Amino acid sequence: MPEPSKSAxxxxxxxxxAVPEAWFFCLRxxxxxxxxxxxxxxxxxxxxxxTRLPAAPAFxxxxxxxxxxxxxxxxxAQLVGQGAVSLRPSTRAAIVHCGPWKVAVVSDxxxxxxxxxxxxxxxxxxxxxxxxxxxxxxxRDRAGAIxxxxxxxxxxxxxxxxxxxxxxxx
Amino acid sequence: xxxxxxxxxxxxxxxxxxxxxxxxxxxxxxxxxxAPETLVLETALGVPCAQARGIVVMSHDDAVERTLVVxxxxxxxxxxxxxxxxxxxxxxxxxxxxxVTGFVLLEGDPLLLVDLPTLVRERATVATA
Numbered sequence: 091m092p093e094p095s096k097s098a099x100x101x102x103x104x105x106x107x108a109v110p111e112a113w114f115f116c117l118r119x120x121x122x123x124x125x126x127x128x129x130x131x132x133x134x135x136x137x138x139x140x141t142r143l144p145a146a147p148a149f150x151x152x153x154x155x156x157x158x159x160x161x162x163x164x165x166x167a168q169l170v171g172q173g174a175v176s177l178r179p180s181t182r183a184a185i186v187h188c189g190p191w192k193v194a195v196v197s198d199x200x201x202x203x204x205x206x207x208x209x210x211x212x213x214x215x216x217x218x219x220x221x222x223x224x225x226x227x228x229x230r231d232r233a234g235a236i237x238x239x240x241x242x243x244x245x246x247x248x249x250x251x252x253x254x255x256x257x258x259x260x
Numbered sequence: 261x262x263x264x265x266x267x268x269x270x271x272x273x274x275x276x277x278x279x280x281x282x283x284x285x286x287x288x289x290x291x292x293x294x295a296p297e298t299l300v301l302e303t304a305l306g307v308p309c310a311q312a313r314g315i316v317v318m319s320h321d322d323a324v325e326r327t328l329v330v331x332x333x334x335x336x337x338x339x340x341x342x343x344x345x346x347x348x349x350x351x352x353x354x355x356x357x358x359x360v361t362g363f364v365l366l367e368g369d370p371l372l373l374v375d376l377p378t379l380v381r382e383r384a385t386v387a388t389a
Contacts, residue, residue: 139369141363141369141370141372143351143355143360143372144304144305144306144355144357144360144372145304145355145356145357145360146351146354146355146356147354147356150350150351150354150355153348153351153363153370154370155365155369155370158365159345160345160347160348160363160365160370161348162348162350162351162354164350190349191349191350192348192349192350193348193350245350248354249350249353249354252353252354252355252356
């Protein structure tokens with residue numbers, strides 16, 4: 091049996107330098123730093139005037155208009171039952187695409203893009219309550235710890251927890 | 261050149277203004293002489309304060325007229341259809357009520373568009389449950 095080549099056993103220095111980095115979009119929420127896969131985010135906008143929806147779940151505080159499009163707002167803090175993001179016209183929201191859903195995720199503040207080498211990402215703590223239920227990994231950059239959210243699963247859970255439209259009135 | 265338009269009736273419940281397709285309103289009037297059993301007072305839009313006016317709606321299910329009680333009927337507006345938007349998909353699947361169907365962007369602000377027959381049907385369903 092032929093021996094594996096040297097390059098297969100030990101990466102060359104150039105290959106080590108090319109360890110893939112994962113790009114995340116980071117925001118501050120629930121007193122910590124949370125992030126999700128950067129490609130999910132299309133842009134960051136200010137909320138402006140929020141229109142409340144009747145008979146809406148708490149995690150859907152309303153909708154707002156952005157470039158002629160009406161977008162729903164998702165409050166992750168409300169979804170996980172850990173308070174609510176304070177919503178003002180100046181509040182910034184990350185517009186994300188999660189499967190068929192396009193939502194604006196609000197937070198206390200937006201940090202922006204961060205990169206973490208994938209090998210430094212670790213499994214989340216084995217908790218299943220609150221926001222921990224939706225973590226896919228934890229990592230760290232120069233600014234500190236980051237909890238990585240599985241945003242598509244979070245959005246899908248929000249949808250599933252809401253009462254289907256037409257099933258009753260308030 | 262003018263495009264297609266939607267004829268809407270604007271009304272208030274509490275402090276909020278809503279829009280509905282004019283065609284869904286059979287007539288508008290006082291609620292004073294309306295039989296109490298046909299009045300729809302509490303809906304997904306809330307409970308009107310003044311309860312001054314009524315929008316008579318033909319229920320799709322049982323072809324019965326019901327009167328949606330509102331605080332004020334502001335009037336009708338002819339709105340270009342490009343200003344009428346459906347509810348965002350995520351919001352549509354999350355709302356308890358199916359009566360909110362979309363938005364009308366008047367002066368840039370989203371005004372909720374309500375399906376009146378669904379609104380009164382939902383209330384009737386709850387009342388008989």
